[in-house]
Amino acid sequence: MALGIAFLGSGFSARFHLRGLVGVRNVEVKGVYSRNLNSSKEFAGLSEQLGLGKPKVYDDISKMLSDKEINAVWLTVPNDAHLEYTKLISEEVSQGRSNVNGIAVEKPLARNVKEAKEMIRLVEKAGLLHGYLENQIFMPSVVRAKEAIWEMGARNSGRPYLARAAEEHSGPHNSWFWKPTISGGGALIDMTCHSLEATRFLLTDPSKDKSSLKPKHVYAVIETLKWNKEEYARHLKERHNVDFVKEPAEDYALTVITYEDDIGNLIMAETRTSWNFVGAGLRLSVEVLGPEYSVNINTLQSELSTFFSRNIKLPPSETFVEKQNADQGLMPIISDEAVTYGYQGEDRHMVESFLSRKMPLENWYDGLLIVQLMMHAYLSAENGRKISFDPQQVEDFIPKVARGLYSTI
Numbered sequence: 485m486a487l488g489i490a491f492l493g494s495g496f497s498a499r500f501h502l503r504g505l506v507g508v509r510n511v512e513v514k515g516v517y518s519r520n521l522n523s524s525k526e527f528a529g530l531s532e533q534l535g536l537g538k539p540k541v542y543d544d545i546s547k548m549l550s551d552k553e554i555n556a557v558w559l560t561v562p563n564d565a566h567l568e569y570t571k572l573i574s575e576e577v578s579q580g581r582s583n584v585n586g587i588a589v590e591k592p593l594a595r596n597v598k599e600a601k602e603m604i605r606l607v608e609k610a611g612l613l614h615g616y617l618e619n620q621i622f623m624p625s626v627v628r629a630k631e632a633i634w635e636m637g638a639r640n641s642g643r644p645y646l647a648r649a650a651e652e653h654s655g656p657h658n659s660w661f662w663k664p665t666i667s668g669g670g671a672l673i674d675m676t677c678h679s680l681e682a683t684r685f686l687l688t689d690p691s692k693d694k695s696s697l698k699p700k701h702v703y704a705v706i707e708t709l710k711w712n713k714e715e716y717a718r719h720l721k722e723r724h725n726v727d728f729v730k731e732p733a734e735d736y737a738l739t740v741i742t743y744e745d746d747i748g749n750l751i752m753a754e755t756r757t758s759w760n761f762v763g764a765g766l767r768l769s770v771e772v773l774g775p776e777y778s779v780n781i782n783t784l785q786s787e788l789s790t791f792f793s794r795n796i797k798l799p800p801s802e803t804f805v806e807k808q809n810a811d812q813g814l815m816p817i818i819s820d821e822a823v824t825y826g827y828q829g830e831d832r833h834m835v836e837s838f839l840s841r842k843m844p845l846e847n848w849y850d851g852l853l854i855v856q857l858m859m860h861a862y863l864s865a866e867n868g869r870k871i872s873f874d875p876q877q878v879e880d881f882i883p884k885v886a887r888g889l890y891s892t893i
């Protein structure tokens with residue numbers, strides 16, 4: 485039996501999921517709804533072209549959810565709409581008007597703890613399964629790194645004590661990301677969620693529960709290094725109609741988490757994320773250190789590269805790698821980004837979980853912890869000091885940047 489899924493949102497991430505779903509069995513894309521009908525139609529065409537089914541394009545979300553063949557929803561709308569649509573889907577399911585039994589939501593789960601907790605309350609009340617789409621912990625390189633660390637390094641010399649992860653590129657593709665009052669912040673809310681979960685995943689002993697790694701302290705620095713400068717702010721105004729001088733967000737975030745494991749070992753995670761990295765394109769890097777070993781991942785050190793001389797002029801594209809910055813010279817090519825970045829792995833896990841009616845291993849409680857860590861990071865950056873991890877203190881916290889009160893020096 486195939487899982488019938490519907491997409492809420494048909495943009496950048498939704499299309500990455502289509503490419504990820506190509507390698508997944510027992511799934512059919514049955515419907516799509518977004519704010520932009522043309523984009524939904526294009527998405528439906530791509531789904532058909534990829535052999536994933538011919539989804540019906542809806543302009544009424546309730547109609548889509550009432551399609552008896554739709555069993556799960558991939559929620560790929562901007563951050564400010566995650567709660568609103570969770571409410572809507574939960575309501576339709578609770579009223580018996582939908583056969584949906586699971587929701588997979590894109591990162592970050594929510595913009596703050598209050599929203600995240602409300603989302604969990606709603607899906608639990610409706611009896612829905614919930615998956616948190618954190619692609620990086622499904623990257624084949626990260627999964628293999630975890631095996632090497634724990635099956636060889638940790639078993640023979642001791643557990644890893646430090647993980648570093650960075651996600652860097654030259655800035656988001658769509659306007660809403662640049663509006664912190666809509667997205668919830670800057671590079672930290674957008675990308676630190678990835679690096680926090682990737683490091684937590686690698687540092688957690690696979691034979692133990694995730695709760696065996698307890699956050700103790702959080703320290704963070706956020707800054708705006710590039711995009712508030714006149715020339716770049718002008719570019720944002722022209723391209724995205726945002727005033728990054730008046731309403732800036734951080735384009736750089738450093739976050740350091742101190743964890744303690746179940747036998748009292750001190751463990752550290754460092755994450756560095758930025759929207760001001762100019763290189764071939766998106767760079768995901770991870771490093772893990774243990775007593776007698778280390779592992780390294782760098783997605784721009786690709787096995788495949790190309791060279792185009794100055795004598796040919798290629799139009800700007802992202803054919804070789806996401807957030808590509810140049811079209812000439814020596815360029816890495818990532819053969820299949822949906823696989824390399826972990827979309828295929830996460831989509832497979834969500835489809836298999838929903839089909840067998842099991843809670844995904846990566847679910848909204850993981851998303852909530854990541855939101856709590858990010859809120860601690862914002863709080864630490866605002867206070868300019870390391871703070872203890874205490875979820876109570878971020879229960880109602882909304883970062884200054886998300887309230888339009890952040891200013892750059």
Ligand SMILES: NC(=O)c1ccc[n+]([C@@H]2O[C@H](COP(=O)([O-])OP(=O)(O)OC[C@H]3O[C@@H](n4cnc5c(N)ncnc54)[C@H](O)[C@@H]3O)[C@@H](O)[C@H]2O)c1
Nearest residue numbers: 493494495496497518519520560561562563590591592658
């Ligand atoms: N895993 C990743 O690496 C990754 C990458 C990009 C985006 N994301 C996440 O995916 C989500 C979507 O981001 P994106 O890059 O696809 O954005 P996008 O702007 O490319 O696409 C958003 C889609 O949602 C639709 N939409 C917007 N507002 C809506 C509303 N109120 N109601 C219905 N439809 C609406 C748009 O029409 C569009 O189809 C975000 O939460 C983002 O953080 C994750």
